[in-house]
Amino acid sequence: MTEARSETWLAPSVPVLLIAVLIIAGAEVGGASMVKFKLELARWARGTMLARPDTHGLVGVRDVDEQILDEALVKFDAGLRLFHMHAEGMGTIIIVSTMVATTLVRAGAFRRAIVLLITVGGAGYPLGYLLWSALIPFYGIERGKTLAEWMVWIPFGGAAIVALWMLAGALALRLVRR
Amino acid sequence: MRRPPLVLVFVAVLMIALGETAGAVLSQLRPQTERYARARVKANASVHGLVGAADYDAEVTSRAVFTAEAGLSFMHTHAEGLGPVILLAGTLAATAVPWRRMRAILYALFTLGALFPLGYLVYAVAVLEAGRDEGTALAEQYVLTPLGSAVILALVGLVMALGRGRPRAA
Numbered sequence: 551m552t553e554a555r556s557e558t559w560l561a562p563s564v565p566v567l568l569i570a571v572l573i574i575a576g577a578e579v580g581g582a583s584m585v586k587f588k589l590e591l592a593r594w595a596r597g598t599m600l601a602r603p604d605t606h607g608l609v610g611v612r613d614v615d616e617q618i619l620d621e622a623l624v625k626f627d628a629g630l631r632l633f634h635m636h637a638e639g640m641g642t643i644i645i646v647s648t649m650v651a652t653t654l655v656r657a658g659a660f661r662r663a664i665v666l667l668i669t670v671g672g673a674g675y676p677l678g679y680l681l682w683s684a685l686i687p688f689y690g691i692e693r694g695k696t697l698a699e700w701m702v703w704i705p706f707g708g709a710a711i712v713a714l715w716m717l718a719g720a721l722a723l724r725l726v727r728r
Numbered sequence: 729m730r731r732p733p734l735v736l737v738f739v740a741v742l743m744i745a746l747g748e749t750a751g752a753v754l755s756q757l758r759p760q761t762e763r764y765a766r767a768r769v770k771a772n773a774s775v776h777g778l779v780g781a782a783d784y785d786a787e788v789t790s791r792a793v794f795t796a797e798a799g800l801s802f803m804h805t806h807a808e809g810l811g812p813v814i815l816l817a818g819t820l821a822a823t824a825v826p827w828r829r830m831r832a833i834l835y836a837l838f839t840l841g842a843l844f845p846l847g848y849l850v851y852a853v854a855v856l857e858a859g860r861d862e863g864t865a866l867a868e869q870y871v872l873t874p875l876g877s878a879v880i881l882a883l884v885g886l887v888m889a890l891g892r893g894r895p896r897a898a
Binding site: 556557558559639642643646647650653654699703704707708710711714715717718721722724725728 | 729730731734735737738741742744745748749751752755756808809811812815816819
């Protein structure tokens, strides 16, 4: 890539842009659905938890059980909110950082690795919050969190973090070599 | 669209990477972070006003630890948000501001302002080392206010330049 070419931004490939836009659109739909179906979602989560008293430590005493259910419902709602926020943010980060990589990282294989890791990691990571919310009624807050961590947050979030440091390193190298 | 100078792009990407990492630290290393924060509050007992009464000290310590964790959380959100904003604003300056000197000033202010989220890292550390109120004031006065002002000034300059200038020739 010539210096003159890298004076203007190069767009990332269409599949990368499509994934980023899809995750942003998913975030928007998620946010709207949280508001529109708030009652239905809470009712479903509550019903699912009541059907699994052992999982949630429900003892049949109304005062105790209501507190446990409330706490789980707050976390269930928090998971949906965090999905909304992180999907909006990560969609933007995918577009911006892959554009930087496409324009400024010269080594082809290294550039492709950065773009792939940011795209897959950035798109997958927010889904972990959705998964956590879905798991809470079935497995409880902590067990649901552990599952979401190992299945989504650590692998996908880790991929995005590694890719961003690779990109920062490539830019630093380019700055030093100028 | 033209791209801004490499140093601006580097600082913006660095902030995004730091923001992501801060988020991971907050979530995966929460117990270790909290333990470290509690140890620092205990080591700086006098600046935190610990008096040796267990109930009172526990409340003061918890407030300081909560404030320090909030600093890390703010760093995570601000770095993720400001990084893309700086890249976009820098791109607008590179593409649409026709005056070379004005562009150079805007680039300098945006690059400096991109470091704003680091102010929250300073905030988190300062709260533990200098006390909650003193630490917050230090971070605000010496880091957050100057760097935040640089971004605001640059954005005002960009708006004025966009309002007055013709786009740069291709």
